[in-house]
Amino acid sequence: MKTTDTSHIRNFSIIAHIDHGKSTISDRILELTHTVEERDLESQMLDSMDIERERGITIKSNAVRVTYTADDGQDYDFNLIDTPGHVDFTYEVSRSLAACEGAVLVVDATQGVEAQTVSNANLAMNADLDIVPAINKIDLPSAHPEEVKREIEEELAIPAEDSVLVSGKTGEGIHDLLEAIVYLVSPPSGDADAPLKALILDSYFDEYRGIIATVRVFDGQIRPGARLRMMALGDTFLCDGVGVKRPLETPVDVLGVGEVGYVVTGLKEPGLVKTGDTITEDERPCAEACPGYHEAKPMVFTGLFPIDNKQYENLRDALEKLHVNDPSLTWEPETSVALGFGFRVGFLGLLHMEVVKERLEREFSLDLIATSPSVNYHVYCTDGTMLQITSPQDLPDVTRIDHIEEPYLKAKVIVPPDFMGAVMQLVVDHRGETKDMVYLSERSVEMHFDIPLAELILDFFDQLKSRTKGYASLDYEFSDYRTSDLVRLDILLAGEEVDALSFIVHRDKAYDMARGLCDKLKEIIPQQLFEVPIQGAIGNKIISRSTVRARRKDVLAKCYGGDISRKRKLLEKQKEGKKRMKSIGRVEVPQEAFLAVLKVDDD
Ligand SMILES: Nc1nc2c(ncn2[C@@H]2O[C@H](COP(=O)(O)OP(=O)(O)OP(=O)(O)O)[C@@H](O)[C@H]2O)c(=O)[nH]1
Numbered sequence: 001m002k003t004t005d006t007s008h009i010r011n012f013s014i015i016a017h018i019d020h021g022k023s024t025i026s027d028r029i030l031e032l033t034h035t036v037e038e039r040d041l042e043s044q045m046l047d048s049m050d051i052e053r054e055r056g057i058t059i060k061s062n063a064v065r066v067t068y069t070a071d072d073g074q075d076y077d078f079n080l081i082d083t084p085g086h087v088d089f090t091y092e093v094s095r096s097l098a099a100c101e102g103a104v105l106v107v108d109a110t111q112g113v114e115a116q117t118v119s120n121a122n123l124a125m126n127a128d129l130d131i132v133p134a135i136n137k138i139d140l141p142s143a144h145p146e147e148v149k150r151e152i153e154e155e156l157a158i159p160a161e162d163s164v165l166v167s168g169k170t171g172e173g174i175h176d177l178l179e180a181i182v183y184l185v186s187p188p189s190g191d192a193d194a195p196l197k198a199l200i201l202d203s204y205f206d207e208y209r210g211i212i213a214t215v216r217v218f219d220g221q222i223r224p225g226a227r228l229r230m231m232a233l234g235d236t237f238l239c240d241g242v243g244v245k246r247p248l249e250t251p252v253d254v255l256g257v258g259e260v261g262y263v264v265t266g267l268k269e270p271g272l273v274k275t276g277d278t279i280t281e282d283e284r285p286c287a288e289a290c291p292g293y294h295e296a297k298p299m300v301f302t303g304l305f306p307i308d309n310k311q312y313e314n315l316r317d318a319l320e321k322l323h324v325n326d327p328s329l330t331w332e333p334e335t336s337v338a339l340g341f342g343f344r345v346g347f348l349g350l351l352h353m354e355v356v357k358e359r360l361e362r363e364f365s366l367d368l369i370a371t372s373p374s375v376n377y378h379v380y381c382t383d384g385t386m387l388q389i390t391s392p393q394d395l396p397d398v399t400r401i402d403h404i405e406e407p408y409l410k411a412k413v414i415v416p417p418d419f420m421g422a423v424m425q426l427v428v429d430h431r432g433e434t435k436d437m438v439y440l441s442e443r444s445v446e447m448h449f450d451i452p453l454a455e456l457i458l459d460f461f462d463q464l465k466s467r468t469k470g471y472a473s474l475d476y477e478f479s480d481y482r483t484s485d486l487v488r489l490d491i492l493l494a495g496e497e498v499d500a501l502s503f504i505v506h507r508d509k510a511y512d513m514a515r516g517l518c519d520k521l522k523e524i525i526p527q528q529l530f531e532v533p534i535q536g537a538i539g540n541k542i543i544s545r546s547t548v549r550a551r552r553k554d555v556l557a558k559c560y561g562g563d564i565s566r567k568r569k570l571l572e573k574q575k576e577g578k579k580r581m582k583s584i585g586r587v588e589v590p591q592e593a594f595l596a597v598l599k600v601d602d603d
Contacts, residue, residue: 016106018085024168088349099216102185109143115475188258198218298346305342321564
């Protein structure tokens with residue numbers, strides 16, 4: 001085996017619980033290594049999507065190359081991968097870790113170890129990575145780094161003597177962190193003469209150059225002009241260029257062993273490049289592909305419908321293109337009497353759903369309506385068959401149903417002991433069952449419970465945050481399917497059933513939900529020229545009702561005659577408002593009505 005000198009390469013991910021400061025620390029590293037000059041530095045440099053910057057969260061992992069001149073006088077190439085912290089995107093973290101030898105585990109010095117600190121640390125340990133703990137936000141007066149060190153040792157079983165104290169805000173300690181990375185993270189190894197073996201970490205669609213894949217080279221090398229092959233999918237392509245992100249794309253002559261960079265595939269069809277696949281040489285393929293990734297399974301499903309039905313094909317096209325960048329998305333066509341043609345789309349969670357909807361609207365100029373999120377139910381019929389349904393409309397008639405099973409999660413909350421009672425009550429209110437709890441330290445208890453996924457996606461997290469004054473952190477994973485007494489709640493507007501407003505709910509909660517939803521819809525649906533009764537029904541039985549009173553809406557009344565340009569402006573504004581509405585029968589319904597179920601206070 002020919003070994004190339006990889007002793008000056010370090011590949012690491014930055015992992016942490018949400019908001020502990022990964023992106024801020026990455027910014028400081030870019031600055032200190034002069035990858036980006038101070039005057040060009042925008043905050044959250046690696047969060048390249050507008051949504052990420054606006055919301056201050058990382059959604060996609062991002063790989064960037066920086067060169068660090070260490071205290072030993074040598075230059076080191078760091079491939080740094082910033083990862084998301086939110087539980088919806090855990091799969092992004094494991095994808096990134098597969099490309100690295102090390103992980104910087106950021107822990108907020110004021111918060112200590114939280115739920116995703118534990119799960120991300122476990123992912124890194126299972127991947128056998130060298131872990132560098134970084135205790136962040138030490139500039140804050142409420143920082144208690146010594147206690148956090150103890151938590152890292154006791155709760156995560158990671159030696160804390162290697163911890164580096166840093167402040168992403170002031171830059172203090174970042175130099176020590178870079179030195180720790182040089183000494184604690186192993187350099188990559190591989191065979192430069194072996195056939196190419198490169199793992200696809202991520203990919204995105206470029207209108208002009210086709211699909212661009214981010215890869216980690218394990219063996220061999222990639223040069224422009226080489227004929228390469230996707231091992232799982234079998235397609236071949238001529239490599240159109242390789243490079244690294246600094247953080248802008250910078251072409252290089254070759255990507256060698258241990259390096260992380262991008263490959264321009266020239267492939268134009270979405271679906272030809274798969275994250276987790278291995279790229280090899282066409283003529284001399286490697287013997288074994290990289291282990292690849294577990295497919296991320298969608299947990300939450302919603303209907304996405306274009307407001308203008310002419311945009312249906314554009315929506316399909318957009319989903320295909322977005323899928324290149326977001327392989328966890330699934331979809332199939334769905335038809336609604338109320339909303340026309342659309343798709344039933346599967347997501348990893350509610351945040352993922354919001355992000356995808358927003359990306360479709362922004363990046364592909366679509367106007368969309370999303371319907372209430374649902375989970376995947378197993379419906380056992382009296383004829384012995386089992387149906388998997390993700391849409392309330394597909395629920396068969398009650399006479400055909402023997403029983404229904406719904407997905408349950410194993411969830412974990414880390415919280416100060418004072419809030420234990422509040423969390424237990426919240427779990428009971430959401431049909432959950434507390435299993436056990438472990439004191440991690442005087443400051444924190446880890447509680448384990450089982451809870452239906454359908455309850456968690458409605459409002460559990462918001463309520464958890466508010467009832468624990470923001471102190472609780474939550475992590476969960478799929479557990480199993482369990483039988484539940486579930487019914488479909490239908491909503492009628494002006495006497496007509498609106499299929500897109502139906503949802504599946506536990507029988508014990510149906511009355512409260514129906515009342516809450518009718519009241520919420522009354523607030524959301526604007527007054528029309530006629531009275532609009534809103535009714536909630538199970539089967540033929542009406543169980544709740546509210547009414548939107550009639551009013552003649554005369555927008556011009558405000559103008560007191562006179563000014564024509566003002567009148568025109570008002571009319572245009574009204575037209576704009578209309579675009580965001582959908583006519584259901586005679587009733588104009590705003591988009592947000594279809595997600596009203598998320599806003600119902602059912603307590
Ligand atoms: N005082 C102080 N604030 C910090 C420090 N580092 C980060 N912050 C703040 O903490 C918040 C979260 O920081 P981010 O860097 O966005 O956190 P993150 O871990 O990347 O968050 P996600 O990507 O959403 O998981 C921001 O408001 C930062 O300004 C620090 O060292 N000191």
